[in-house]
Amino acid sequence: MRPNIYKFGELIKDVTTHPATKRTIEGHAQIFDAALQPEYKDILTTTSHLTGERISRYLSIVQSPEDMIANVRMKRLMFNLTGTCTGGRCVGFNAINAMWATTYDIDHECGTQYHKRLQTWLKDAQHRDITMTGALTDAKGDRSKTPSQQCDPDLSLHVVEHRKDGIVVRGAKVMICGVAASNEIFIMPGTGYKEEDKDYAISFVIPRDVNNLTIIETRRPNDTREQEEGYDAPVDIGGITQSYLLFEDVFIPHEHVFMCGECTYSMKAVMNFIAPYRAAIGGCVAGQGDVIVGAAALMARANGLSEKVFKEKLTQMTINNETTFGMGIAAGVLGKKHPSGVWIPDTLLSNVNKVHVATLPYETKRLAQDIAGGIAETGCLPSCKDINDPRYGKLLKKYLQANCSGESRAKIARLIEWLTIGSGVPGCMHGGGSPDGAKLFINANTDFARDIELAKRLANIKEDIQVEQKKK
Amino acid sequence: MRPNIYKFGELIKDVTTHPATKRTIEGHAQIFDAALQPEYKDILTTTSHLTGERISRYLSIVQSPEDMIANVRMKRLMFNLTGTCTGGRCVGFNAINAMWATTYDIDHECGTQYHKRLQTWLKDAQHRDITMTGALTDAKGDRSKTPSQQCDPDLSLHVVEHRKDGIVVRGAKVMICGVAASNEIFIMPGTGYKEEDKDYAISFVIPRDVNNLTIIETRRPNDTREQEEGYDAPVDIGGITQSYLLFEDVFIPHEHVFMCGECTYSMKAVMNFIAPYRAAIGGCVAGQGDVIVGAAALMARANGLSEKVFKEKLTQMTINNETTFGMGIAAGVLGKKHPSGVWIPDTLLSNVNKVHVATLPYETKRLAQDIAGGIAETGCLPSCKDINDPRYGKLLKKYLQANCSGESRAKIARLIEWLTIGSGVPGCMHGGGSPDGAKLFINANTDFARDIELAKRLANIKEDIQVEQKKK
């Protein structure tokens, strides 16, 4: 592919070997490896309802509660195997499902051809078995204004030219996960668009190296360690990248455009995205939580203490893990089938889980630091380079040893640092939308009137008690 | 039935009219009423796998994830309709399911006839459509000793005589819910029994008014209000009773005995009970939570304030409700089928939910008191009798009024008192076992070794780090 990814001012020629991207490639590659293992095969692959062939689950349409359960399990598994996020696939997976339902509705109501186009492209994508990321978040500018009210019209991605064979778009999608590992990028619209924002209501798919697209990797905690030798960046087989995608008049042919101007459907598209995403993300958080539990228990042992000493804390960590996992399962199972065939999880439970996902892992990480001791709390130990220094490295190893060698203890401490205050920390607070946004949905999905009627019936209250109308 | 229930030293002649029991009867009666309503029919009834007839779900065998979902929904519904617990049915429901699997295993391994007996009895019970409660908790005595170590052998229920036609038992089951509303009582064994405790490993069913059984109702918060006129006991259509069952040499014929001496199966029986019980109880807590949300929102309005003022708090209450509900669904769905046909929910998730059930409702109640103001916090208002006093009642009504009449406001305050610090509060902390017990299961069901391996693989640590064996 055409090199178009930059970091620290440098153009990355080969993403598979460059230290800034190779860990995320490695993590995504584990998906392919694991899919070949009998124990994981049913989680990572499924049967295409389009072709009947075995395909990656990441390129499938979710059609049943069982598919959602497998989705949640898949996310937990991949965090188990990489210790962190492989977001270069799951966002894309969610995006095609969200647009599967949305294009179906648009076509039925507006007589467009989006669903057909999506189907054609998807069949081909399944066949090619591509890695495809998804991109939602616009730069947005001032959060109190709509796209068309901004001082600069480009602050959300929009159409700047309609050609007879396609459209030309300008703007940026930001904080996009796993782009370096992807072949293609699936673009979702933002939400809350009105008629005057219709040029912003767009969805399409592009090759990662499409012309006029420039990709800048964000810098993340401790990312320069990834450019060093040694174990200070303790995990080689997984890693996150998050990118700013700069669209400088990118052309997209019609057959890859799945929404263009249907602003009233942009909210729907995002809703269709949110329900499965905020359900399944509970698997992610549980999966990293498993690793955090393991790392904390291992550190306890390395310090000479049985993990039984920390039973209360480890139990609480498990409760946190299983809560986001379980709520993901519940939201997934209690959904309903969209006419297009997509199974859409329960919105209320999905959003409740988003709040847990934005809260519980913080406690899990705190408890891991509590168990692990000062050495791991902020990674408070000498660098790998120092530990191997010919002059004083031997002394450092001597003083780092406890119930294991100093080097093993250093590695575990670095792993906990990575998981709790380093590059391994995924953006679970705002990834897939903010908890405040989720709370709005929760509020909107709670039937207070019904609950009030339950209370009135029980206490035998007949009086009508209203407050809304009389206040302005 | 023979009157054998006492409270405050008085023998209750007619449980349907006596103020100490009529509210629980009323609550349980709502089950039958609701089962006739089309919207609730599929939740409250199902098809017998024994006869193919429509039966109460409370007398059914849970055979699938869908059955477990219906179970959780049923519990939520009944709390919605009664504002509190109708425990006179769900414990029995769980008990027959637990013993369905347990008797199947005992028979297969020991050549006994328990499962057959249970099947025969159940078919008949379904046909008779009985209300049947379940009873687990023994008096127990000193918690640091086993039944046979106690100073008094009767501190757990046990066989004192084996007759050729049945057994005779002595002891007590305590804190048993809804006995007054039941036709029969299903007895479960306790747990952790060894060979020397085999006389304690018993399960059977009895009519509620069996000879030599005396039932003493416990006194609960504010229960004397139930003996008064007016709305200080604000709910007439639901209520809890909890009893001490005193067995003074009760005879049980063999055909109603489902375990007798198989001490190694008592743990299994309790495990089979716990999994569905601790899953479904999440529905209970959510169901009462719905009413608490409604009561708090109504109180806000009564005080002249829109519930929007308390959006953050109401959202948190909803999160709590949906978390116990969702975790119940997840535990229910992720179970597995026992060879006897019973669907047994996931033990880990069930026990995680037990911890939530013992924690989250306390926050929900606190938030309700927070929203409602001082009047409802501890029910801080004059009695109904005073509010209707001919001398000063008019003044009290005048000063109680806000955005509704003083009387409606008084009723809402009493409802919140009842739900948060009164007779409506169910024993969700220890009902179905303590949260500390649940944490033991969670700990036992967490695969720390696997988690440690995940961590070691990620950080590329080969050294074997053990701590157990070297410590004594």
Added chain:
Amino acid sequence: MRPNIYKFGELIKDVTTHPATKRTIEGHAQIFDAALQPEYKDILTTTSHLTGERISRYLSIVQSPEDMIANVRMKRLMFNLTGTCTGGRCVGFNAINAMWATTYDIDHECGTQYHKRLQTWLKDAQHRDITMTGALTDAKGDRSKTPSQQCDPDLSLHVVEHRKDGIVVRGAKVMICGVAASNEIFIMPGTGYKEEDKDYAISFVIPRDVNNLTIIETRRPNDTREQEEGYDAPVDIGGITQSYLLFEDVFIPHEHVFMCGECTYSMKAVMNFIAPYRAAIGGCVAGQGDVIVGAAALMARANGLSEKVFKEKLTQMTINNETTFGMGIAAGVLGKKHPSGVWIPDTLLSNVNKVHVATLPYETKRLAQDIAGGIAETGCLPSCKDINDPRYGKLLKKYLQANCSGESRAKIARLIEWLTIGSGVPGCMHGGGSPDGAKLFINANTDFARDIELAKRLANIKEDIQVEQKKK
């Protein structure tokens, strides 16, 4: 005194012997007893700055950090001794201090004589060593309206006639603690009054049995138990009453009026009240927490388990106790001296403590129920009357025994019920004002502009970033 207190429609002739009031009398009497004990003398008494004589601290002016520390300790002590609230003194104590400063300011700025009057009255009150409660909360009516906007002008207490020798007031003060135990009642104004509400801006003192004042006791959780024999109301030496005071044109002579129409000072008066009250209440909650810790540890022992089993929980309970106590100390110490001589605690820390006081005890109570088991969670055991029944009482005692007699175990369970879901629960959520009100103060007392400047200085940001003015 003239009998003017009613409960359940009955006029209470003698408050010291009537079951509805004698426990609160007993609790308040413990103050006098304890003041005579050498170990408590310095906490409960101090030297009058008016006369130099030894007086009850409850009738003193708080003049130093040391006085505030003693205040917090006094509140903790009285909860230790009574298990609950002796609110019939501390509100009055706070009220005279609040008005000491407020009248000083009014006199200085308006040329009135209130401070002088207060001084004269206080000297006499100290000499008579009276028990005096304080009363703030008005009936209020619709919370979205001011007193003068209400449909009924009496919904807050107000002047209805100015006579040359005094004023006549009408309205109600509600949820007033410990009135039955008091000789006099000190009335505080409400807050937020504007010019049109000036008739509501009043403060005065009255004898408890003043003409045209009718007092109705509220009914509280489990209060009818107090009318029974036995230990179901487990505590005889302490108890709460809360009253509705109905003022039907009560006359107050000028010398007992300390504010009358100075509406701009009503906010100040309340602020002067809040700072010490919300500081010292941390002592109350800690004091009850001590008893809850003791009761939970005792129940553990009674159940046969060492309290060490529950170390984690008991430690958390202690943390909660010491947090409200410590924050009370800190708020008290960091105050400043008002020109009138009153020491006024730190408003920010006082209000932070109010939030803790409305939150932490709920966790403490939950943990007590967790430790104590099902028997205490909702007081799930037979009544004292049943336990002593000649027919089956012996059996109940037998089955209630564990690591102590059944009767002791029953008493401990009732104590925990009383402390956590019974009459002993004080109104710490809304007493002294709501936590939401406290949060408003916290917000108003946080200097966000300064914090923003700290952040900008650190990150070397010069740009002026404002958002207020450009939004409407």
Added chain:
Amino acid sequence: MRPNIYKFGELIKDVTTHPATKRTIEGHAQIFDAALQPEYKDILTTTSHLTGERISRYLSIVQSPEDMIANVRMKRLMFNLTGTCTGGRCVGFNAINAMWATTYDIDHECGTQYHKRLQTWLKDAQHRDITMTGALTDAKGDRSKTPSQQCDPDLSLHVVEHRKDGIVVRGAKVMICGVAASNEIFIMPGTGYKEEDKDYAISFVIPRDVNNLTIIETRRPNDTREQEEGYDAPVDIGGITQSYLLFEDVFIPHEHVFMCGECTYSMKAVMNFIAPYRAAIGGCVAGQGDVIVGAAALMARANGLSEKVFKEKLTQMTINNETTFGMGIAAGVLGKKHPSGVWIPDTLLSNVNKVHVATLPYETKRLAQDIAGGIAETGCLPSCKDINDPRYGKLLKKYLQANCSGESRAKIARLIEWLTIGSGVPGCMHGGGSPDGAKLFINANTDFARDIELAKRLANIKEDIQVEQKKK
């Protein structure tokens, strides 16, 4: 001074200019600057009780509640000014106070001369106005063993030779804060030493560049950014260093030795350290919390949103800040005077505060990330180098802008990253000892027997209920 500090294998020649150390120097230098400002002078300086001269508070003996209040305020101030820890002074400050009392006791009971020596040295140190850090934490090795049981005797610092003019020590002190900024280092003993560990019971002071001492800087989150140009390490005027001090037979002359072999006093020394340290650290956490509040509010504005939108969250952050601050004040004030003149804060409240300090800031940080959005959660934005890239930097600035320039927004995001998941995060969990250790103290300082007696008295229980003796 002799260069003896290494990082990344490099010997740091000049700590004031080397990027690895200059920020911590800068932070500590702010202490001197601020001491000259009238508004901060009384916080940062005080009068020597030895000489009557104005000295740095960091070199003073804490003699009163007012001194402790100033100590807590000083810590809050320095976090306000540096955004992070200036631990190179406060640990030393606490250490001299702890040893002031301890040496006094040893001398009185053992006839030694330590207190005199300390006095002489301190007078001189005050005169020289040195910066002096303190060092407690030993390497320790296997946490289940005492120093003398370790496989290597050097795992805690110990005397290896007694000379007539001094002692020679070997071992390591690890995770020592601010060493690079210090002139001298004050060594405290560890704790729990028995007779066989007496060579470990040592306290002394050394110049930072003493012979045979090698110092290795730990690597902390994002520390390589400090070696770059630009604002990715957003704060220039503060920063943490933490070191491993390797003692390879360091000689200390007798006049600088303050404990040597008095193993029974090592626990006392540590206790004397803990009480003021765990009190005052509440000021640190509050001080960083102030900055976090400011940064979050600023980010909200930068995003175009008023901080009022996040009122609930900001209020909670303030509650957290004021709680650790207030508890520090309370612990400080409620202490008692040691015969040596040192004021020793309350142990129970100090340790309660340690638990808050290890818990509440995690919530504060989480809330900051919640308010700030995805850009700040994990610092998810391009590097400063990329933002200034001649090819695409202009585009990045365009897309980063919101309600302020892109560059300001980037700086704020980096500041929040630094404060919540970067180099600015201080080790408040384990600094000054672990929260689990604090809980042991809390437990030991709670008088359960007294609490049980309170409960028994209230419920009128005479029976003696014991459990300890009968269990083994």
